Amino acid sequence: MEFFEKQVETNTVYEGLIVNVRRDIAALQNGNKAQREVVEHPGGVAIVPITKDNKVLMVKQYRYPMGEELLEIPAGKLDDGEDPFDCAVRELSEETGCTAGTYVDLGAMYPSPGFCRETLYLYLALDLEYGEMHLDENELLSVEAIEIDVLMNMIMDNKLPDAKSIIGVMKAKRFLEGPMVHYN
Numbered sequence: 293m294e295f296f297e298k299q300v301e302t303n304t305v306y307e308g309l310i311v312n313v314r315r316d317i318a319a320l321q322n323g324n325k326a327q328r329e330v331v332e333h334p335g336g337v338a339i340v341p342i343t344k345d346n347k348v349l350m351v352k353q354y355r356y357p358m359g360e361e362l363l364e365i366p367a368g369k370l371d372d373g374e375d376p377f378d379c380a381v382r383e384l385s386e387e388t389g390c391t392a393g394t395y396v397d398l399g400a401m402y403p404s405p406g407f408c409r410e411t412l413y414l415y416l417a418l419d420l421e422y423g424e425m426h427l428d429e430n431e432l433l434s435v436e437a438i439e440i441d442v443l444m445n446m447i448m449d450n451k452l453p454d455a456k457s458i459i460g461v462m463k464a465k466r467f468l469e470g471p472m473v474h475y476n
Contacts, residue, residue: 296321297328310334310369333410337380338367338456340398340464341390341417348440348461349388349420353433363436363446364454365461367412376400376413384417386426388435393419398463403455412456416464440465 301317312332317325341349348365355362368383370376377395384390398414427433443461446452452461 297326300325329407331408331410333408334370334372335376335411335413336367336369337376337383337413337415338365338460339380339384339415339417340365340460341384341388341392341420342440342464342468343420343437346440346468347437348443348464349390350436350438350443350457351387351433352436353431362454363438363452363457365457367456377415380413380415380417385423386428387431387433389423389425390417390420391423392417393421396467398460398467401456401459414456414460414463416467440468 297318297320299316300319302314303316304312304314306313310333314330314332316328316330318328319325343349350363351366352361352363354360366383366387368379368386370379377397380395381391384392394417396416396418398416400411400413402408403410403412425435440461443452443457444465447458447461452458
């Protein structure tokens with residue numbers, strides 16, 4: 293059985309700097325109608341930069357919505373029409389000062405598809421060259437190099453709650469371990 297819903301009515305209720313919010317009416321396959329709230333987000337990228345000594349460059353910053361300081365992989369929002377790879381190169385440089393000699397596409401993810409239209413593109417960055425950070429205005433963060441196995445333990449001990457970081461670190465570790473068995 294294939295599941296679907298069809299938008300029959302839409303109403304934008306908020307237009308913001310980063311997100312827009314709309315309230316839709318969707319026709320369901322059983323003939324009923326349901327109200328849906330959707331956060332429109334331009335999407336973004338997240339990068340797992342790995343040093344030559346197998347450490348991940350993480351950024352620590354205060355996240356206002358959560359009311360706490362979080363440790364995360366470098367990430368950023370896509371500009372209008374921007375290619376995700378170009379965004380990854382830009383964000384890695386801005387937040388860590390690094391450029392990478394090698395990038396590996398780790399795929400895309402939907403952070404919260406129940407209400408948000410954001411797609412987040414994940415990259416592994418290897419063969420790092422260090423330079424100067426150039427943060428956006430009012431972007432306050434520090435960079436910490438943490439062993440990937442320590443991060444895996446933090447994930448399993450619920451000490452790294454950021455979803456993109458959990459997924460990025462786990463996918464990067466698995467990629468670095470070698471050939472994978474693929475599901476068809």
